[in-house]
Amino acid sequence: MSTRRLLLSLILFHLTSTWSAWAYADEGMWTLDNLPREQLRTRYGFEPDQAFLNRAMQGTVRLASGCSGSLVSREGLMLTNHHCVIGCVQALSTADEDFVSKGFLAKKRGAEKQCPGMEVNQLQETSDVTAAINKATHGLEGEAFSEARKNVFSALQNACVEGNAERIRCDMVELYQGAIVHLYRYARYPDVRLVFSPEFASGFFGGDPDNFNFPRFNLDMGLLRVYENGRPLSNRVYFPLRESGAKEGELVITLGHPGETERLLTVSQLQLRRDHLLPFQLMLESEYRGLLNHYSQGGDEPARIARSDLTMLENGLKVMRGERQTLVAAEVMQAKREEEDGLRTWAQQQSEAVAVKNPWDATQQATSALRNFYPEYLMIASGYAFRSEIMGFARWLVRAAEERARSFEERLEGYSEAELPAIKQRVIAQRPVYADYDVIRLTWSLEKLREVLGVDHPFVRTVLGKDSPGAVAKRTIEGSALADPDLRVKLWEGGQAAIEASEDPAIQLARIINGTARLLHLKHKATVDAPMKKAAKDLAALRFARFGTSVYPDGTFSLRASFGTIKGWKEGDTTVSSATTFASLFDRATPYEPFQLGEAWVQASKAIEPSRRFNQVSDNDITGGNSGSPLINAKGEIVGLIFDGNIHSLGGAFFYDGSLNRAISVHPEAMITALKTIYPAPHLLRELRH
Amino acid sequence: MSTRRLLLSLILFHLTSTWSAWAYADEGMWTLDNLPREQLRTRYGFEPDQAFLNRAMQGTVRLASGCSGSLVSREGLMLTNHHCVIGCVQALSTADEDFVSKGFLAKKRGAEKQCPGMEVNQLQETSDVTAAINKATHGLEGEAFSEARKNVFSALQNACVEGNAERIRCDMVELYQGAIVHLYRYARYPDVRLVFSPEFASGFFGGDPDNFNFPRFNLDMGLLRVYENGRPLSNRVYFPLRESGAKEGELVITLGHPGETERLLTVSQLQLRRDHLLPFQLMLESEYRGLLNHYSQGGDEPARIARSDLTMLENGLKVMRGERQTLVAAEVMQAKREEEDGLRTWAQQQSEAVAVKNPWDATQQATSALRNFYPEYLMIASGYAFRSEIMGFARWLVRAAEERARSFEERLEGYSEAELPAIKQRVIAQRPVYADYDVIRLTWSLEKLREVLGVDHPFVRTVLGKDSPGAVAKRTIEGSALADPDLRVKLWEGGQAAIEASEDPAIQLARIINGTARLLHLKHKATVDAPMKKAAKDLAALRFARFGTSVYPDGTFSLRASFGTIKGWKEGDTTVSSATTFASLFDRATPYEPFQLGEAWVQASKAIEPSRRFNQVSDNDITGGNSGSPLINAKGEIVGLIFDGNIHSLGGAFFYDGSLNRAISVHPEAMITALKTIYPAPHLLRELRH
Secondary structure, three states: OOOOOOOEOOOOOOOOOOOOOOOOOOOOOEOHHHOOHHHHHHHHOOOOOHHHHHHHHHHEEEEOOOEEEEEOOOOOEEEEOHHHHHHHHHHHOOOOOOHHHHOEEOOOHHHOEEOOOOOEEEEEEEEEOHHHHHHHHOOOOHHHHHHHHHHHHHHHHHHHHOOOOOOEEEEEEEEHHHOEEEEEEEEEEOEEEEEEEOOHHHHOOOHHHHOOOOOOOOOOOEEEEEEEOOEEOOOOOOOOEOOOOOOEOOEEEEEEOOOOOOOOOOHHHHHHHHHHHHHHHHHHHHHHHHHHHHHHOOOHHHHHHHHHHHHHHHHHHHHHHHHHHHHOOHHHHHHHHHHHHHHHHHHHOOOOOOOOOOHHHHHHHHHHHHHHHHHHHHHHHOOOOOOOHHHHHHHHHHHHHHHHOOOHHHOOOOOOHHHHHHHHHHHHOOOOOOHHHHHHHHHHHHHHHHHHHOOOOHHHHHHHOOOOHHHHHHHHHHHOOOOOHHHHHHHHHHHHHHHHHOOOHHHHHHHHHHHHHHHHHHHHHHHHHHHHHHHHHHHHHHHHHHHOOOOOOOOOOOOEEEEEEEOOEEEOOEEEOOEEEHHHHHHHOOOOOOOOOOHHHHHHHHHOOOOOEEEEEEOOOOOOOOOOOEEEOOOOOEEEEEEEEOHHHEHHHOOOOOOOOOEEEEOHHHHHHHHHHHOOOHHHHHHOOO | OOOOOOOEOOOOOOOOOOOOOOOOOOOOOEOHHHOOHHHHHHHHOOOOOHHHHHHHHHHEEEEOOOEEEEEOOOOOEEEEOHHHHHHHHHHHOOOOOOHHHHOEEOOOHHHOEEOOOOOEEEEEEEEEOHHHHHHHHOOOOHHHHHHHHHHHHHHHHHHHHOOOOOOEEEEEEEEHHHOEEEEEEEEEEOEEEEEEEOOHHHHOOOHHHHOOOOOOOOOOOEEEEEEEOOEEOOOOOOOOEOOOOOOEOOEEEEEEOOOOOOOOOOHHHHHHHHHHHHHHHHHHHHHHHHHHHHHHOOOHHHHHHHHHHHHHHHHHHHHHHHHHHHHOOHHHHHHHHHHHHHHHHHHHOOOOOOOOOOHHHHHHHHHHHHHHHHHHHHHHHOOOOOOOHHHHHHHHHHHHHHHHOOOHHHOOOOOOOOOHHHHHHHHHOOOOOOHHHHHHHHHHHHHHHHHHHOOOOHHHHHHHOOOOHHHHHHHHHHHOOOOOHHHHHHHHHHHHHHHHHOOOHHHHHHHHHHHHHHHHHHHHHHHHHHHHHHHHHHHHHHHHHHHOOOOOOOOOOOOEEEEEEEOOEEEOOEEEOOEEEHHHHHHHOOOOOOOOOOHHHHHHHHHOOOOOEEEEEEOOOOOOOOOOOEEEOOOOOEEEEEEEEOHHHEOOOOOOOOOOOOEEEEOHHHHHHHHHHHOOOHHHHHHOOO
């Protein structure tokens, strides 16, 4: 799966640079206003008109939590991945009714269940605000630059939501490292309901062992419905499913929201990632994985409780391992270094107007700064040390109350009026809390706090005193009443006064944390984030001057299109073919997780044509956030549902290798067969017009 | 603690090279036949005579499992660390009687309990066999070289044990990367009994958080007694304890068995370590740590069962983190690179006789080879994928039976007649087996096998078939009878025929593993180990030619002396003083592990003079294997018991930094106070003459 996925290539045959010639026609995640039209025309004979672009924008949606999706009926039915809805399915499950294990299918509208805290965004309008921002930040450096930038961002966002932040969401989209900034206005839909999710065993068949691998057999699909004013959304544009999919060689297009690529990072940034940040996270999260793994062995109920966390964690670990593996390949770093040296030499030869302040040295300085305090920053400010649902609520409540009490200019980034509704929705969402699970996770993460920063670190001493991590966790979680959503609503609405009056131990601990965390955020902003952004912008300006604008920007979790064809690849001497079938799925199945098929599948196996296709690969350039993206043909019909990349694509965070990188999607034949034969859902098939 | 410890320096002020000028008088782990006499005389006025050297050799002993120790009475009483005896204490404990938690004190000789599988070695004689080896390997390359070398090693060892391998142990000691080889003959004592171990809470006060840190408060001492023919050893030489310790500035000497330093590795070897081997192990072991941590939370009995494994694991992780942290410091790698370039340039200018074949390229080739198969090698051949006591027994039994059936020349290294008794002792040792714990660990490690090598790897398919890791583990452990030591004795004695006839599922699985593991060992030998050893020897020859022999060899778990003084250090602006006291121990204590003191301590606290010293630091150059080393003065009195290094010493695997690296020892005042006031043991104090 690929939520916020950034990816690896163990064997690198070809190394192409984003900024060199457009070596692979299929590289790139393009904004709709800057498609590679010439290449599309010559390579595929495809010339997208305005109608196509409008449909692309209106038919594609985004889950604010980090996935993509598409509308597939006129009544708000939305297709995305199983792994994008699993958090909702988990939240709706109880010990008595475990929809994760057995799947979920609403037989009628009334049975569709609201997903707590889920938010769907549909892009309505984009505008270029680069000029306004450049004007506001002209001639500024360092903290002054970043303050001015934050303020003009907030002002633009606040104007954009038109006082209706409940229904409108406005995001600043920083393209090309912020050299171009767009303002994206989305319709916000906070009422999203679960329609269909297969059982975990099919949605994530092969589990972590098969994740990022191919051949593959995941029915990684989920159906949601977007509601407005308590009724299904009435939408004109949607994408129909084309059951037969696409032919090899035919143009296929992903539309979605690639979260983050980092193809333009400097060598010093990549080294920091390779040697410090990734290993730190990999060790920490690996240990957490071992903990959750053993917790899950405690019975069906613990397994159910931890399943979604564990799945996401394992996915993230595989991604980070892949990233690290890519960065330790000598060829990759060498290529990045040569590219950087080339640009640097070129810049030195230019007139002063072009040769801006050395962005590499500025970046190097910022990476050195971060190297000295990232453990504190990650543990305290990013909250790695406070893993618990209760502490999550408490930290959001305390932070939001404090920021809301400040003037607009003094707030931390992310707390403008326009952004508060999304935070509120997360805080007051009806999510189940499992106290034991919370105590175990908080205990462990407080132990890591002590381990990473040391027994004698002042913050550790403040949090623990003469107590143990276990004692603090138990007292905090068991003494807290924040599991009650009504209390959270009350605390949210009571603001800073209510927080200060609260004797809830989780709120009290969160207040201690927030004091230090806020200082670390400000330090990070001043010494790392702002200088890096400024340097990245300077670098982008240099690149523009040298290469022009016929290139695509890094992923920013905003709407992009990527182009390609259904296509296998060569793995050493072996050719991996482009699609799998039901026949090979049934062959791979065993009586044990994660290769065990549900009873409905075993029952249906005889009735299914074995040659029907299951999963397929194409060479579209995707990354995390593209999960749930429709794969469409030139007519706008869905010919696949993107859910992952192959193992080689794990280097995609840093570069695209067209000979090996593949996107993996669910074939429409698998989706329709599932709804027809395995989980009979004639009402949904009718709605999908099949 | 420091069993097989290899270490880190986060902040590197001074970087000294082993082979450059003797910048720090206190660098080096010296063999007794090559002490830095000139420096000892000028710096400390110390001129060790033959009597001193004889006492040093006879008073110092080694635990074959990887620790050092010293004789402290005429009746075989042996002082070492708590963490060196904890494995024995754990093996002697049961659910009803947990000596780990409550400690152990034999009130009389008859109550001393034999440590299963423990072996003490006392060095009796050393001889230089370099000439014999050079003759046997003259003119050979590659596999022929390494075969000839293995065979002459085995022949020398077999001759040395004089057909009495039960009582004599002979080790080849490869000094200076094998440029000089000594044959060390030890007396073997396989009957070693536990006399005293403090409770875990005091032996490892501060636990993992304080490990490798200072100020420190560990009573990391344990007392064993060496038996011969069923009676306490009668030994002439021993070291008395000097209660007042040493003064600052006074020469203090460690005698012990530093396990392994790698100060002479090439840059390509260090890079392989930094980018591949260490991260691989760190991620794997971190996950295992999370698993064991949560397992331990399951109650007192699981905590007891896993405690020793978890402690050793956490110690190893801290060491590996430190190693990695050292190697990612740009200055360290830069210094290593410059040193290498310097020697290479020098070599190119020499006559052909000196300028041997390029050892750096050969090493580079071997590291590239290893990079391509280390995951298979570690998982299968090193047994990372088969974590279980039962599978440990099974793998030893199968391997030993198969090797014993081969001719001497065809055996794997480590299986000569001289080495078999030590293996047999491990296999037949009366160690408790906890089936549930075994199933959990084997399940997890088989999952990792599948994850690391992939679902479709042929070996994975052979081991798992259509089963899950959990099913294979359960079937193997629950179906095996190897927990019974008598059966293991029978299988050992029955040799290959008994193994082939066995239907025990653990033996059957071990046979599958052994086939592949043996091939991987041979591949590793041929493509990695032999070429690296050859290159290291060539490199050492170059270094001799350039720097002469006034340098010390890397650690080889053989007897060494290191020299220094009791001395604190500067940590940024703060001065860390050289010793801690009982007063600050009682101040640091909390009601919670790992900072909780046992009842006996709380009771005794009033009766103890607060200023009595507890732990201390000196600048002796030590590493893993030195655990349990006596710290003696020039008169041969014990003035400390080495048990750890400070956090800066974690870079010690790769270089010594005299301004920051410190060895940590237990002060004699703490040991004597403990035996006098806390665990009253007048009989032991009498034996120690206090």
